[in-house]
Amino acid sequence: MKAKKISLFMAIISLVLIIAGCSGGGKSSSTTTTSGASEGGALKEELHYASNAQPPSLDPLMSNAVVTREVASIIYESLVAFDENYEPVPMLAESIEQSEDGKTYTFxxxxxxxxxxxxxxxxxxxxASLTRWAEKSSSARAVLVDPVFAEVDEYTVTLTLGQGTTLALGALANVSHLAAIMPKEIVESAPESGVTEFIGTGPYKFVEWKQDQYLKFTKFDDYVALDTPASGLSGKKEALVKDVYYDIVLDPSTQLTGVQTGEYDIAGGILQDDLAQVEANKDLAHITPFSMNYSILLNRKEGPFTSKEMRQxxxxxxxxxxLAAVAAVGNYTISPSLMPKHIEKWSTEAGAEFFNQKxxxxxxxxxxxAGYNGETVTILTTRDYPVMYNEAVAMKEQLGAIGINVELLVYDWATALAEVRSSPEDWDLFTTSFPGVPSPAEMLYFAEGYFDGAESDTQKELLAKIRSAATHEEAKQYWEELQTHSIEDVKIITTFGxxxxxxxxxxxxxxxxxxVPVFWNVKVAE
Known part of the structure; x- marks a missing residue:
């Protein structure tokens, strides 16, 4: 049987070409090299990162919250990881072979x-780890048909699928619901609420979690690093500081003050309004990685937006x-691409003729x-995320200008999410956001368990074709069709990134x- 093989040797060649050919400018993974830690001076043993959220769980399969994937990526690794170009390459796997029919992967x-x-x-x-992942991961359920993981020998595992797909390795590399490899006994003893011991293979190991204060991770002295160049989340990982503190700092102004005074080395929740202060401070640097696609979900189950004319x-x-100027100030991008633009292999302008027409x-x-006669249209939103609330206020004004009678329904975020799922009769439009995913098939709003999912035959057929396509080029053609259909039919309105x-x-x-924040290969000068 002919087979395609991905090896560490090929990964090295790929990463060398990336480093030689790319400056890194404009990437979501932008880095800044600074002089203090790179000139041979004394180094700190601690790194403090300020986060604006506390994880609901440290088990990556128990939550798809961004903060859960951030802390899980410190502890755990998977068989594959994404390089800078969002190509999955070996991590805990040494090599990968794929059968000609695409149904069997040998790791x-x-x-x-x-x-x-x-x-x-x-x-x-x-x-044990990946069987559990296949049962619980939204990416696995979206991409893999009848997956079976099996042991061949102590160092060989196969994945057998009921249908071949080019998306399997990307799903395994996804940091949301990470396909984390854990000891068998921890997986098998896990209750429904998730694993109770947090043991992985990463360069840092979990030490303690003080609720509402911090999570502490310390260098794993027996970590076995790859010798391939670091790229994205792949390649060589070195723990260059002894301890990493993931500090829970909900207030953005406290984060700003803390990074200015040196209490925090990195602050991940700076507001756009405070960027000028950061830029004016000669002791600070900053990056602006992609965060979320802010979107308007339309209630297509009941109410006025069952009408295509109303949606359009x-x-x-x-x-x-x-909308973006009001809600996001100056830190945004506007594009018809439903996939984030930095994921270049999937980003496309298809459907642009139906986008942002004004x-x-x-x-x-x-x-x-559509026969609209002044009925009230309710926008469900939250003040917990000011970008969403400000967008809802601006949207109310814009829709009012064409004669739509709009009122805002404002809840805390948890209640708003519950309303979307349990009370569709109470809302018509919902301000929300979606992080990036490895492929269109893994987009949350196409998932069966999400509000209306892929509700039209066209959407279901094109998603199935994307999953089963023999090549990426073929899959992208189907995605361009699906994106065009989704924008024209107003499945969702992605307003800005x-x-x-x-x-x-x-x-x-x-x-x-x-x-996720990348803490390995990072130094902090005294």
């Missing part, structure tokens, strides 16, 4: 990799540039065609953000 495992409890990672651990009227009336006269005509602001001391060298 040769790296030997000598240790868990944080001292046990060597072997095939039984991988099979709203889409035509909205001025995305004005045609109020045509919108008014469609309102008449928001970038986060991470400020850090000039004493920090090597920090980057690539879907």
């Amino acid at each position: 040769k495992l790296r030997q000598g990799v240790k868990f944080h409890n001292g046990k060597e990672m072997k095939a039984e651990d991988v099979v 009227a709203v889409s035509l009336a909205l001025d995305h540039d004005s 045609d109020t006269e045509k919108a008014k005509s469609l309102l008449k065609e 928001l970038n986060a602001i991470h400020a850090y001391s000039n004493k920090v060298d090597g920090y980057k953000y690539f879907d």
Whole structure:
């Protein structure tokens, strides 16, 4: 049987080409090299990172919250990881072979990799971990058909699928619901609420979690690093500081003050309004990685937006540039691409003719065609995320200008999410946001368990074709069709992409953000 093989050798060649050919400018994983830690001076043993959220769980399969994936990526690793170009390359796997029909993947495992409890990672651990992942991960459910993981020998694992797909390795590399490899005994003893011991193979191991204060991680002395160049979340990882503190700092102004005074080395929740202070401070640097696509979910189950004409009227009336200017100030991008633009292999302008049209006269005509007669349209939003609330206020004004009677329904975020799922009769539009995913098939709003999912036959058929396509090029053609259909039919309105602001001391060298904060290969000068 012919087979395609991905090996560490090929990964090295790929990463060398990346480093030689790319400056890194404009990437979501931008880094800044600073002098303090790179000139041979004394180094700190601690790094303090200020986060604006506390994880609901440290088990990556128990939550798809961004903060859970951030802390899980410190502890755990998977068989594959994304490089700078969002290509999955071997991490805990030494090599990967794919059968010609795309239904069987054979993973040769790296030997000598240790868990944080001292046990060597072997095939039984991988099979137990990934069988659980396949059951619980939204990416696995979206991409894999009838997956079965099996042990061939102590260092070989196979994945057998009921249908071939080019998306399997990307799903395994996804940091949301990370396919974390854990010891078999921890996986098998886990209750429904999640694992109770947090033991992985990463360069840092978990030490303690003081609720509402911090999570502490310390260098794992027995970590076995790859010798391939670091790229994205792949390649060589070195713990260059002894202890990493993930400090829970909910107030953005406290984060700003802390990074200015040196209490925090890195602050991951800086507001756009405070960026000028960061830029004016010679002791600070910053990066602006992609954060979320801010979007308007339309209630297509009941109410006025079961009408396509009503949905299109709203889409035509909205001025995305004005919405973004009010809600996100200056830290945003506007694009018809439903996939984040930095994921270049999937980003596309398909459907641009139906995007951000700002045609109020045509919108008014469609309102008449739909029989709209002044009924109240309810926008569900939250003050917990000011960007969402500010967008809702601006949207109310824009829709009012074409004659739609709008009222805001404002809840805390948890209640708003509950309303979306349990009380569709109470709302018509919902301000929300979505992080990036490895492929369109893994987008949350196409998932069966999310509000309306892929509710049309066209959406279901095109998603199935994306999953089963023999090549990426074929899959992308189907995605371009699906994106065009989704924009024209107004499945969802993606208004703008928001970038986060991470400020850090000039004493920090090597920090980057690539879907998660990257703490390995980072130095902090005294």
